[in-house]
Structures are given as C-alpha cells and as structure tokens.
Amino acid sequence: MTGPAISVKGLTKAFGGTVVVDAIDMDVPTGAIYGFLGPNGSGKTTTIRMMCGLLTPDGGEGRTLGHDIRTEARKIKENVGYMTQKFSLYADLTIRENLDFMARMYRLPKRRQVVDATLRELGLEGRGNQLAGTLSGGWKQRLALAAAMQHKPRLLLLDEPTAGVDPKARRDFWDEIRRLSKQGVTVLVSTHYMDEAVQCDYIAYIAYGKKLIDGPAREIPARVGLTTWRVDGADLIELEDALLADPRVEQVARFGAQLHVSSTDADGLDAVVAEWKGRNGSHHWVKKEAELEEAFIYLMATAADNFGLDGRAR
Numbered sequence: 001m002t003g004p005a006i007s008v009k010g011l012t013k014a015f016g017g018t019v020v021v022d023a024i025d026m027d028v029p030t031g032a033i034y035g036f037l038g039p040n041g042s043g044k045t046t047t048i049r050m051m052c053g054l055l056t057p058d059g060g061e062g063r064t065l066g067h068d069i070r071t072e073a074r075k076i077k078e079n080v081g082y083m084t085q086k087f088s089l090y091a092d093l094t095i096r097e098n099l100d101f102m103a104r105m106y107r108l109p110k111r112r113q114v115v116d117a118t119l120r121e122l123g124l125e126g127r128g129n130q131l132a133g134t135l136s137g138g139w140k141q142r143l144a145l146a147a148a149m150q151h152k153p154r155l156l157l158l159d160e161p162t163a164g165v166d167p168k169a170r171r172d173f174w175d176e177i178r179r180l181s182k183q184g185v186t187v188l189v190s191t192h193y194m195d196e197a198v199q200c201d202y203i204a205y206i207a208y209g210k211k212l213i214d215g216p217a218r219e220i221p222a223r224v225g226l227t228t229w230r231v232d233g234a235d236l237i238e239l240e241d242a243l244l245a246d247p248r249v250e251q252v253a254r255f256g257a258q259l260h261v262s263s264t265d266a267d268g269l270d271a272v273v274a275e276w277k278g279r280n281g282s283h284h285w286v287k288k289e290a291e292l293e294e295a296f297i298y299l300m301a302t303a304a305d306n307f308g309l310d311g312r313a314r
C-alpha cells in the first residue's frame, strides 16, 4: 500500500447531543510513529475507535489501510492491532490461555506454534501457566502488546498503552514499539507522557474534540511559537516563583538544575530576561532553540481536562 495508513476527513461524533469529536482531519503516513496528544476527555479514544471501525462516525469519512471506515470495518479489524490503556486480557486466565484466546479470535492457523513463538519472544517460556493477573503492570502491557501483534497487523493503534506504568517499563515498551516500527508497522499512539511524545515522528494535538495542531514532530515547536530561555544558577526555586508571577512569562519548566522559561510573547520574554540580567549577576541565561519538550508542556497545560466538553476547563 502506498497511501497513508490512515486518512480521515471531517470525522465527527456526538454522544447525547454533545459533540466530542469535531470535524477531525488526520493523515497517518505508512511506517510512521504518530503521537496523538490531548488532555483527558478530549476525544482521542473516540477518534481511534472510529478509525478502526469499532464506532460509526456521525459525520465525515475515511480509510484505514485502504478500507472504508464505515463499510469495511471487518477488514480493518483483521489487519489492525488495537491495545487500550486498561489491561484488556483476562486476569483469571493464564498467560498462555490469553495468547491462545487472541490467536483463536483472529482464526490463526497453527495456534500452538504461534503462542509458543510469542512466549519465546517475550522471554516468558517458563511462565505460560502463570495467571496473567499476577504480572506487574509493565509486563501486563507487554503481554497485551504481544497478543495484539500475533496476527502480524500492519497497523498498531495504541490508546495510552503505558498509562500508570513505571518509567523503566515504559522505556522497555517503547523499545518494542521502535522495533516493530523498524519492521514496517505503522503506529498510532495516544499518550500523556512527554518522554513518549518526543519519540514520535508525527504529532497531532486535540482539545475539546478539535484538532489544534499536527505535523512532523520537528515542526511542532515552531508552530506552537514559543520562545525559550534556559537559566541556571543559585536559588532556582525563588527565581521560578518570581518568573511565574510575571505576566510576560507563560511557562517555567524545570529540567534538572535548569529552568526553561517560555512565552509566545518573544519581545516580552526577552525584556524579562534583560531585566534579570541587569539586576542579578548570579544567573546564567541562554536563549535556546524551541524543542518539543517545551511545546508539549505548553500544549498539555493550556487545556485542562476536557470532560464535559463545554469549553470550560475543570
């Protein structure tokens, strides 16, 4: 297939009269790792469910892996791996039984061999008879990912796959995602984590059901339009408080022993820095390139949780 793995236009869905996904256009290039960002309740899950044919849109159209999302849902489901933030396997079944159940759902031939191979790849050969519910959070998600990949889908839809998983397990999970991506699998992943967003080739950001920004990850910082200064030196906590009290400063983020001070008002921020430089020699200020880290924090902070979708932050 040469076109995008997913291409949707005007995708719209309402629940009980409230529009929760509002005319979303999105193209996910084949082979990309595509990050889908947005506050809680902004419509990411609903969008993903429409893209894989699990939910019928009220408006709009689109194709996933070349199949129409309205009329060819079955073909999409057969070729897509879908994993949700909640552990979607059966806690009361063993690891092997869960993998076998998934293999059966996809009507895979030679199920025993497929399951054995999956256990081997996971390094869980000796633990097939352990109840899945007894695994750690990180291992549960790795098992769920392996189960979602047994039918060798070309597209993986991951809905906050590492929510609540510790950072080390999250890194391991992402090693696996990159490995799959190198093999040509397209990955659409929704996330709240910056360390995950920075690993994506493309980013789309939605709030209140509307797409606010999308494009190659390296272009996102410039599109957000933040100017950022890096500062280190003594008494960073006091400095942070003072900067946050200044209306010309929109964001102060701590990175180790430095603060990254940002604003969309470049002139205002430059003036703030000039004043600090003039009055206090103990801090070292350097203007820095806009990067995805600051843009991500800015985007995630500007819209609070979107549950209710009446436009008011809660």
Ligand SMILES: Nc1ncnc2c1ncn2[C@@H]1O[C@H](COP(=O)(O)OP(=O)(O)OP(=O)(O)O)[C@@H](O)[C@H]1O
Pocket: 015, 016, 020, 038, 039, 040, 041, 042, 043, 044, 045, 046, 047, 306, 307, 308, 309
């Ligand atoms: N089946 C449903 N019936 C009614 N309302 C729903 C349904 N599914 C989702 N919603 C509402 O639609 C809005 C968008 O929800 P959705 O789960 O798509 O957001 P999200 O961005 O994935 O959030 P999160 O990050 O918390 O998973 C929310 O206000 C949610 O309560």
